[in-house]
Amino acid sequence: MIAAAIAIAGGAICLAILLTLYRLAVGPDATDRVLALDTLVIETIALIVLGGIAFGTAMYFEAALLFAMVGFVTTVAFCKFLLRGNVIE
Amino acid sequence: MRARLLPHPLLTVLVTLVFIFLMNEVTAGVVVLGLILGFAIPLLTAPFWPGRPRLKAPLTVAEFMLVVLWDIIISNIEVAKLILFRRGDRLRTRYVTVPLDLETPEAIALLAGTITMTPGTVSADLSADGKALLVHCLDTGDPAATVAAIKARYERRLKRIFE
Amino acid sequence: MHLLAEALVAALILIGAFFLFVGALGLARLPDMMRRLHGPTKATTLGIGALLIASMVYFAAVRGTFSIHELLITLFLFLTAPVSAHMLAKAHILRSGGRRDLPPTGTRTGWATLDDCKSDGT
Numbered sequence: 492m493i494a495a496a497i498a499i500a501g502g503a504i505c506l507a508i509l510l511t512l513y514r515l516a517v518g519p520d521a522t523d524r525v526l527a528l529d530t531l532v533i534e535t536i537a538l539i540v541l542g543g544i545a546f547g548t549a550m551y552f553e554a555a556l557l558f559a560m561v562g563f564v565t566t567v568a569f570c571k572f573l574l575r576g577n578v579i580e
Numbered sequence: 581m582r583a584r585l586l587p588h589p590l591l592t593v594l595v596t597l598v599f600i601f602l603m604n605e606v607t608a609g610v611v612v613l614g615l616i617l618g619f620a621i622p623l624l625t626a627p628f629w630p631g632r633p634r635l636k637a638p639l640t641v642a643e644f645m646l647v648v649l650w651d652i653i654i655s656n657i658e659v660a661k662l663i664l665f666r667r668g669d670r671l672r673t674r675y676v677t678v679p680l681d682l683e684t685p686e687a688i689a690l691l692a693g694t695i696t697m698t699p700g701t702v703s704a705d706l707s708a709d710g711k712a713l714l715v716h717c718l719d720t721g722d723p724a725a726t727v728a729a730i731k732a733r734y735e736r737r738l739k740r741i742f743e
Numbered sequence: 744m745h746l747l748a749e750a751l752v753a754a755l756i757l758i759g760a761f762f763l764f765v766g767a768l769g770l771a772r773l774p775d776m777m778r779r780l781h782g783p784t785k786a787t788t789l790g791i792g793a794l795l796i797a798s799m800v801y802f803a804a805v806r807g808t809f810s811i812h813e814l815l816i817t818l819f820l821f822l823t824a825p826v827s828a829h830m831l832a833k834a835h836i837l838r839s840g841g842r843r844d845l846p847p848t849g850t851r852t853g854w855a856t857l858d859d860c861k862s863d864g865t
Contacts (some may be wrong), residue, residue: 716777
């Protein structure tokens with residue numbers, strides 16, 4: 492039962508990543524692209540967690556945590572750059 | 581004496597808990613190391629925390645968290661319905677202004693975060709003097725009712741907690 | 744008991760994947776930037792939250808090992824999602840230059856992103 496759920500969920504998340512990549516490629520403005528990147532990070536974390544359940548190991552959680560932290564800092568730095576034209580003031 | 585050794589009791593508890601969660605096991609060694617970190621980090625970083633808000637009503641904090649968690653779930657289902665079953669250009673999207681009664685910066689930050697996580701609204705900007713919040717609604721028929729709901733549901737509780 | 748836990752884990756995984764998919768769908772098909780912001784900030788946080796709770800239940804009930812790691816990631820994402828959404832909204836307001844779309848503040852000053860002279864613009 493869990494194996495089937497993991498297969499379906501993996502498919503759904505891959506579709507979500509494709510949709511996000513579409514927005515990343517098309518996105519009329521830079522803010523759209525930053526939003527797409529932020530979403531992409533969250534979807535990657537979801538895939539990592541799903542992999543952790545599928546392989547039955549807790550080893551991947553550090554990777555997921557690091558992804559979450561780096562993703563947040565990246566988004567804020569991008570927005571700061573768009574707001575100010577400068578990251579460190 | 582107590583204030584010098586334990587400048588931030590809540591921060592001590594938080595650091596210890598986060599360390600135990602990170603180690604992912606509850607053994608004597610981990611708890612002791614966590615406690616050492618929990619005492620050392622607030623002591624070393626005390627100069628960076630000049631002021632801190634007072635929590636007036638601790639029980640309201642629990643009530644507020646439960647209300648927000650429930651609203652996050654409801655808001656997700658509502659937004660999912662809007663995305664799946666409505667055409668994007670038919671949504672009655674608009675900005676509304678929420679005048680603020682709160683004055684503490686921490687309370688305003690918490691209110692802005694709460695608004696973003698709850699039904700169909702994203703907080704977009706703050707007025708330059710910090711007395712009004714710009715909120716973007718995904719689908720609203722009655723802007724005045726949305727503002728009244730935000731003020732009654734979240735701001736009233738935050739005001740009781742912080743001020 | 745074992746079966747019940749497995750059903751719960753499977754249901755949570757499917758709920759999480761569903762919300763992640765809906766969030767990405769909103770990002771792809773809604774017409775303008777501020778509307779697109781609603782999908783990813785809300786739908787994906789609940790999606791990832793459900794997945795992480797599924798992982799917690801799975802390791803506790805099916806594998807028999809204790810794991811509270813996931814709570815940290817969930818909490819972190821719930822704290823950071825509003826902040827990045829707020830920053831993106833501010834960047835969008837500044838770049839679109841949409842002063843006429845915004846309602847008046849009702850106070851003596853303007854919105855912080857556009858009226859930069861007084862605030863420190865964080």
